[in-house]
Structure formats: C-alpha cells, structure tokens
Amino acid sequence: MNEIDVETVDEIDAPAGVDAPNYVLYGGKGGVGKTTCAAATALASARDGTATLVVSTDPAHSLSDTLGTEVPADPARIREDVPLYAAEIDPEAAMGDGPLGMDGDLGGLEQLLGGDDANPLAGSMPGSDEAAAMRLLLQYMDDERFERVVIDTAPTGHTLRLLELPDAMDSMLGKLLTFKERMSGMLEGLGGMFGDDTSEEEMERDLQALRQRIERLQAVLRDPARTDFRVVMVPEELSVMESERLLDRLDSFGVPAGTIVVNRVLQDLDSVVDAEVPPDYVGPNHDDCEFCARRWSVQQDALARSQDLFRGHDVRRVPLLAEEVQGEELLRVVAACLD
Secondary structure (H helix, E strand, O other), rough: OOOOOOOOOOOOOOOOOOOOOOOEEEEOOOOOOHHHHHHHHHHHHHOOOEEEEEEEEOOOOOOHHHHHHOOOOOOEEEOOOEEEEEEOOOHHHHOOOOHHOOOOOOOHHHHHOOOOOOOOOOOOOOHHHHHHHHHHHHHOOOOOOOOOEEEOOOHHHHHHHHHHHHHHHHHHHHHHHHHHHOHHHHHHHHHHHHOOOOOHHHHHHHHHHHHHHHHHHHHOOOOOOEEEEEEOOOEEEEEEEHHHHHHHHHHHHOOOOEEEEEEEEEOHHHHOOOOOOHHHOOOOOOOOOHHHHHHHHHHOOOOHHHHHHHHHOEEEEEEEEOOOOHHHHHHHHHHHHHH
C-alpha cells in the first residue's frame, strides 16, 4: 500500500477555529467538492467567533443545500449563534451597475471601437460572472462586518478567467488612456460609457480609480499572509492532471496555493482524523467489497502519481462519506479533516 504524506487531525471535536488568512479561495475541477470545503471552513471559522462570509461564485449554486438554509444573493447573517454570513452571487444582478463598480457598459464600448486590432479592448473583456465576482470581492474587502471571506469559486476554467481579469482590465485601461490621449476626438463616442455629461477629467479620474482598485485586488490575491488558494481534487487521474495545470497557472499569476485537499478518499475516517468516529459512521470495506477494493487501487495509483504535486504544499484528506454532506454535523467532520 502506498503511503500518502499527509498530516492527521488530532480530534474531531477540537475547539472551533481555522488557521487561515483573511481570504480563502477553494478552486478546482467542477464537482470535486469545493462548496463542501468552503462551507465547512466558513462554519468552523464562525464557530471560533470570527465573523466569516462564505460566498459562492459558481453559477450552479449548491451552498444553500450544503448549509441547510436559504442563502441570499447579498451577504446576510444566516446563523444567530455564530457570526456566519453567506451569499450566492447572481452574476447578472451583480453586473447591473457595471463591472467592478463602474457605471455603464464596457461591452458596449468594445462594440463601439470595433473588434479589430485597432480596438484597445479587443480580446480583453471578461465574462459577467468573473467580473461580478471580482467586483464583489473588492466590495467585501471593505466591509467591516467580515474578518474572513471564504470563496467557493467556479470550476477551474472560470476561475482562471477570474484571476486573469485584473491583468486584463489593467492592460485595457492603460490602452484606453493612451488611445484617449492620441485621439481626443473619440471622447464624444466614449461619453456613453461614463454618462453623457462626463468630462475628460472625470473620465480619467474614474479610469485611474478603477486601476487603483484592480491593483489593490492583485496585491491581496498575491499576498500569502492574506490569501490562500486551496486546490481541491479527487484521487483520480484526470483530477490530478487538472490540479497540476491549475497550480501551474496560479504560480504564473503569483497567487499562493498553500493547501491541496484530496476529497472523497476511500479510507476510514479514523485513518484521517485521530479521534473516535461517529457511532453511525460507515466506512469502505476493502476486504469484502470488490468494488471498494478496485476503486481504492485506482485511487492509490492516482495518489502515487500526485506525490510531486503534493510536494511543498499542505495536503489534507477528506474521506468519502456514505451520506451526502449536508448540515452542521457532517460539515464539522469535513472541517476537522481540513484543519
């Protein structure tokens, strides 16, 4: 049997709390359990008395189901006993005032300038869900209600576009300012982006303010003391390869990824958490269940291939549970595995 280089958790009912920076982002391939991890981390954080906001930017929301309560589109407290806040972002509604808090429609500006090489915006415009997520993250950074923000990101492809957005927007703004200086006559055509009565000075002020917000967001995402991007995977070959690509891309953006979560591992809970397991816990039977034995063999092969991937990261295992993770009891189990 291959040994997996991970730490075990001391106690499943250990004091609540999370050893994490201000911003925790869970990312990875769709369907690997990011929402479960985000909800478990946020709940454990709030149980420690830390005012915590958990946010889903995945268009296929399941945060409400996982937490067992209705989660609104705008951040609201969802527990009276602990300071837990939650929000499921509706990208279309969030974009009502324009991306990143700007009035007007940048997409309309792109259309105005045309799609050829002369267009300073060509190829740089993000999707609405990524822009909305960035805009709201900026907003939450300034919200005094929250000491920690935990984000359940969209699947990997969307996440990478979200992380590309600051550079894309910053590049776009630089091109636009240069374009404005060289072609002052175009200001009349650009006026609709900021309102019909917007002066050249106001336009430049708005653009520079947006640039500063983007640079601030980049600084936060790249600061390991403030941000941890946690990659979630399952022990399967395709998930391993997807995680390798994600980690490479995160590294290229300078975004710290300190933790790898291996979810749905076919191991007993007591091999991951060093404590008495719940009385109704049902674990895999590798001896008498041929299906379990074969799946565990596949997982071991994937985990063996992952050793280089794991090197230099904190690795946490979460066992495959017989029941779907919904509600506080099982979320506490998951949180203990992640701590």
